[in-house]
Amino acid sequence: MTNRELMPIPAGKTVHTERNSSSGDYTAVNSRVELEKPPLLITVIKRRWWAFLIAAVLAGGVAYWIAGENSKQTAHVSGSLIYTGLPMPPGPQVYHPPSLPTYKEILFSAESMQRLSQKHDLNIPPDKLASMFHMKISNGSSVMNLDLNWPDAEKGVALVNDTMQLLIDEAAERRKSILREHMKHVEVAQLEAKRQVDETGEQLQAARRRYDEELRSGGLASERYTSVLAKMTNTQASIDAKNVEKLGMEQQIERIEESQQADVNNYKEQVLEARFAQLRTLGKAYTKDSARFKELQRIYSELEQFKKDQGELSLNEWEQTLSALGEQELGPLSVVMTPAMATLQNSIVKDAEAIEKRRLDMIPVTNQIAMLEARLQEYQKEATDEAGGVAVSSSSEVADYEQSLTAADARLELVSSQLDNMKQLEQCRSREFSLLVPASLETVTVDSDKKKLFVMSFVAVSLLLSAPVVGLEWLHQRDTPVIAFSKQWNLPLIATRVLDQAMRRVEASSDWRNNEAVRMAALRIQQSLPQSASVVLVSSLGKSPTPASVFASIADCLAHRGERVVIVDALDPREHRTNIESISLSARGGEIATQDAHLHDNPHQVKDKDGKTLRPGLSDYLAASCHLNSELIQSTSNPNVDLITSGNAEFPVEAMASKNLTELLDYCRDSYSLIMVAGPPAANLADFQMLAARADAIVLTADNKAVKDPSSVVAIQDMIDLRAPVVGMIA
Known part of the structure; x- marks a missing residue:
């Protein structure tokens, strides 16, 4: 049983991509089902829990130090005022005190807060100082509770008491100021009332004199009549x-x-x-x-x-x-x-x-x-x-003036009463408010922000220390451009880090037995071949060719699995020089060594400028400069791996579509179980597609730079459209 029988994959198995249509399927080996990744945070906790533990310990220590060095104590100071009102004098009410909310607005006005700030030498704007106080007035209550949070308890007590005293003084001062302004208007009204009384009195005296004259002229000055008139006057009064x-x-x-x-x-x-x-x-x-x-x-x-x-x-x-x-x-x-x-x-x-x-x-x-x-x-x-009807009209006139005088006297008395009440309230020494509970050190409660500062510092430092751990894990889990490209086009990624090791010339990369990626790539190639003597095209995406060590390692691995492999270097020697023959194929680390077989002289032998005979290669054969014989196919240190180099001559025009290449591949099918063609980069679309048409399986190599090349997208899309037998990608 060979490795091809270990995991057979039916021919015609298709891989669907995001961009393919119903006619865009192409033959390829299925990629393994990708398990859904757990959330990043869960992954980091599972893998880096020890780092989080260290970060927590360090954060706790730093937070404890920060809290100890920068914590501040805050004193909660409170006091209470009660509105007692004023002793109102009897008579008309001449002053209506403001409501308690109005007194609150007066207290926290910019002018009042500025006075308080100047008294205590506080470099705080009035509006900010007002926001530090909190005054509560219960519904229907005459008590005003004042609270203040201040770093220093004694200073806070002084501020609260001075603020309450400020309201007491401000309420009294405003009352006096308002009453003084009102008294000015009432005094004017009093003068007007006095003037009216004086004028009415003068008019009454004149009317009485006229009345007496009429009485004398009419002979009514008798004692009896005069007595009756006196009684009438007294009664009217x-x-x-x-x-x-x-x-x-x-x-x-x-x-x-x-x-x-x-x-x-x-x-x-x-x-x-x-x-x-x-x-x-x-x-x-x-x-x-x-x-x-x-x-x-x-x-x-x-x-x-x-x-x-x-x-x-x-x-x-x-x-x-x-x-x-x-x-x-x-x-x-x-x-x-x-x-x-x-x-x-x-x-x-x-x-x-x-x-x-x-x-x-x-x-x-x-x-x-x-x-x-x-x-x-x-x-x-x-x-x-x-x-007998004499002087009745004069008597009526006197009565009218007497009534007017009475009304003027009543108005004067009322205005005078108002003015007296205003003077009493203006001179009143009683205050609208009194201290109910003065602020003192006994009523102060002290709080510290040490716990709050510790928690905030702990969280901040923990996040700061944990961020690199999470970031590194995110970078570790993030898909590389090659993996993202393979997912985008649904291409199986059959091996990773192969090219990276080859480009860095890591010593272990030449020994495929220590490289699981190379062994898995060889296995996937074996499993994808539909038949024996298959042609496998290995080309790179982008503009750079696949490193020669990749061919050598995969070929050597396949040879050890019983495959008879020939490597055909189909890279144009004018553009690329892979030097596949210089790469070690065996575990000994030696160079590829062709057997020292005698090179027979013939007219098609190629010589350099010094006259030294050069071994022919693919370009020489395609240019008809040599024959298809043992001189073209070179042996290597691995008896199951042979090599056809790229040659020394220039590739003829459209060489990849020539009859000579078809004959060469047919010849190799008769002698080898696997023909590995080192094809040109996919950026050379014409040559790449002509070789792809002859291949039974296609393996693409790509690095992070190659997948960003626009030509890579064009090449993949063409493979989809042509239903090319793409096995997968090697990164």
């Missing part, structure tokens, strides 16, 4: 005074009602929000598909609808209606009641009591006004009867 008193009460009731309504709205909003928060908290304990969750959702929807349609309900009715919504699931309103809500409730009750008190106080005043008006009518009737 009392009515005016009572009206002013009543107007003041009505204005007080109106202001108290406005304040009460604001407290009621705030109270309702806080209670509703607390109910919604209670529902959201309860809903987190149940799944969305549970009946309990759906019931809570229904109550939530009813609360939202109630919030939209509250109507004109009194506070008691509103509380009763809200409490009835989901009372069994949520409990009474007292469950969600907070101190802030209780404060609002007390304020609402006090406002209601104040309103009721002022309304009760208005009842006797109203009765007194009615009594005085009735008395005034009696006096007017008595005066009319006494005067």
Whole structure:
């Protein structure tokens, strides 16, 4: 049994490529099935786990050193402020303080942060300094919590306390500034009110003088008539005074009602929000598909609808209606009641009591006004009867001026009251805020970024140390250009690193017995031959020929397997000189040595310029310069390997298609089991294809440079189109 019988491959077995069509199949030996490569990372871990272990140990040491040298401690400093408000004087409200979110914006404004930065000599922009602070204001609460992360605990405590004090001072300063601006306008209004009082008083005096003149001219200056007029004047003055008193009460009731309504709205909003928060908290304990969750959702929807349609309900009715919504699931309103809500409730009750008190106080005043008006009518009737219609118009004019004067006095009193209240608030020493929990070292918590820095450094150094390992493995696994080319055209790669060793002239490459690649290449060639005495064309892709040592090694290996091999050097001696005869064929490492057979003199012998007889070769035979005899076929040190050199003459035109070449190959078929033709590179398309047409098997050799040559692609495509019997590639 020969090696050809070990793994027979049916003739006509086709290999499909990415570019071939239904007519583009060509005969070739199947390549072994390529197993799917595992992911790169898994491969690296399996093969280089020890490198990763070393990298991890080194990274741990470096990260520990970096964390120890560069770690920083951060102090978490906190403090609290409480909004206490101002003692408002009785009467009209003249100052509305900003909301807590507005105070927060004032505190973290660029101007305030710049003042803080200058005080502590911080070289930090105001906007960045503001971003370091965190202030939290709970809904419905008067407390403002201020937090700061700072490297130095003592410095952080000073910064937090100074920031809170800055807000206290800033709130007071802004209040005073606003009131001073408002006082300027109110003082102008007060001057205008005084001017109006003075003008009205002068007009009243003039009217009274005219009235007295009319009385004297009409003879109505009697004591009785004068007494009645005096009573009318006094009564009218009392009515005016009572009206002013009543107007003041009505204005007080109106202001108290406005304040009460604001407290009621705030109270309702806080209670509703607390109910919604209670529902959201309860809903987190149940799944969305549970009946309990759906019931809570229904109550939530009813609360939202109630919030939209509250109507004109009194506070008691509103509380009763809200409490009835989901009372069994949520409990009474007292469950969600907070101190802030209780404060609002007390304020609402006090406002209601104040309103009721002022309304009760208005009842006797109203009765007194009615009594005085009735008395005034009696006096007017008595005066009319006494005067008989004289000076009635003057008396009416006096009454009008007196009423105008009363109104002007009331306006002046109101403006003066506003101005007095503004002065009291502007001069008030109380502050809107006070320190609830000042920052101190006892409340500071210190954190270190050493652990975080260690982890980050460990990851970074590990990646840095592991990157070369992964990169080398990737380079190791990456397909070479030759392998990629073979995969692209679906060409079996029957041996690798053969050309590389031949080009580097590695000593072991001449001894095929130590080279598994050469032995496998020889085996694949044997298995692909359809019959004995087959012609195997070995050509290279690109422009460089196949190294002679490749032919010698494969031929020597085949000869040791029982093949009778002849090497035919078909390279044009004008273009390439392989010197196959100088390559060792045996394990002894000796040169190819032709037997010292006597060269008979004949007219076709070739001689060099010195007259020395040269052994004929293929070119000499194709040029009819020698005969087909033992002189043409040279023996080598291996008795089963013979050689036909390229010769000494030039190849005739179209020599690869000549009849002489056909006769030579037929002659060799009768004497040898395998004819190995060293063909021209595939870049010589014409000669290559003419030889390929005579071959029973074609072996292509290629290096990384050759597969990049455009002529290689053309040659492979032609082989596909011609269905050439390509065995595979040797790299």
